[in-house]
Amino acid sequence: xxxxxxxxxxxxxxxxxxxxxxxxxxxxxxxxxxxxxxxxxxxxxxxxxxxxxxxxxxxxxxxxxxxxxxxxxxxxxxxxxxxxxxxxxxxxxxxxxxxxxxxxxxxxxxxxxxxxxxxx
Amino acid sequence: xxxxxxxxxxxxxxxxxxxxxxxxxxxxxxxxxxxxxxxxxxxxxxxxxxxxxxxxxxxxxxxxxxxxxxxxxxxxxxxxxxxxxxxxxxxxxxxxxxxxxxxxxxxxxxxxxx
Numbered sequence: 185x186x187x188x189x190x191x192x193x194x195x196x197x198x199x200x201x202x203x204x205x206x207x208x209x210x211x212x213x214x215x216x217x218x219x220x221x222x223x224x225x226x227x228x229x230x231x232x233x234x235x236x237x238x239x240x241x242x243x244x245x246x247x248x249x250x251x252x253x254x255x256x257x258x259x260x261x262x263x264x265x266x267x268x269x270x271x272x273x274x275x276x277x278x279x280x281x282x283x284x285x286x287x288x289x290x291x292x293x294x295x296x297x298x299x300x301x302x303x304x
Numbered sequence: 305x306x307x308x309x310x311x312x313x314x315x316x317x318x319x320x321x322x323x324x325x326x327x328x329x330x331x332x333x334x335x336x337x338x339x340x341x342x343x344x345x346x347x348x349x350x351x352x353x354x355x356x357x358x359x360x361x362x363x364x365x366x367x368x369x370x371x372x373x374x375x376x377x378x379x380x381x382x383x384x385x386x387x388x389x390x391x392x393x394x395x396x397x398x399x400x401x402x403x404x405x406x407x408x409x410x411x412x413x414x415x416x417x418x
Binding site for chain 1: 338340345346347348349350353394398405406408409410411413
């Protein structure tokens with residue numbers, strides 16, 4: 185089945201530094217990937233839709249200069265948290281859509297294992 | 305506009321007893337509906353999905369859900385809970401056309417008592 189790999193799983197950084205999180209589709213091509221943020225004991229909030237070869241589409245209230253998304257290939261999207269602050273500490277999860285056809289995987293999002301960011 | 309409501313934030317059941325996690329949805333399109341499970345500090349795993357085929361959907365680990373259009377519900381059930389079922393469960397709605405954005409419910413934390 186479709187697998188999405190997310191790295192790193194955990195990262196601790198100092199306030200003011202930038203952190204990059206990678207999301208890879210391992211056995212399929214993903215023209216669209218999605219980035220979510222999850223606060224403790226809360227649901228997932230969509231941050232942005234990452235489109236291969238074009239600019240990401242950000243949800244209302246998400247700072248695009250703070251959360252830089254690059255989707256340079258059909259199998260890789262990256263989220264960079266720039267000048268991180270403690271309030272950016274969260275669990276970030278990426279997902280990719282297995283698109284096309286009427287098979288069991290159609291229109292299903294496959295999620296990465298998540299990245300827990302802690303900003304000191 | 306699409307939305308999904310999970311009626312219970314916490315559910316506790318004894319091991320071996322049935323599980324019922326409730327979900328109601330609202331969608332202006334013919335919806336696709338999903339249930340995902342999340343174990344602590346892990347990503348989300350797809351349990352099952354409804355995409356306008358059979359209204360009773362069977363998923364992994366003995367879970368199933370029934371799509372009831374008249375009630376706008378998509379409740380998740382399992383006949384007999386296992387300790388390993390303890391996790392957070394999310395009901396999700398997506399349009400079958402358009403942007404394929406997922407709208408997540410607020411989650412239901414399932415606790416299984418020995």
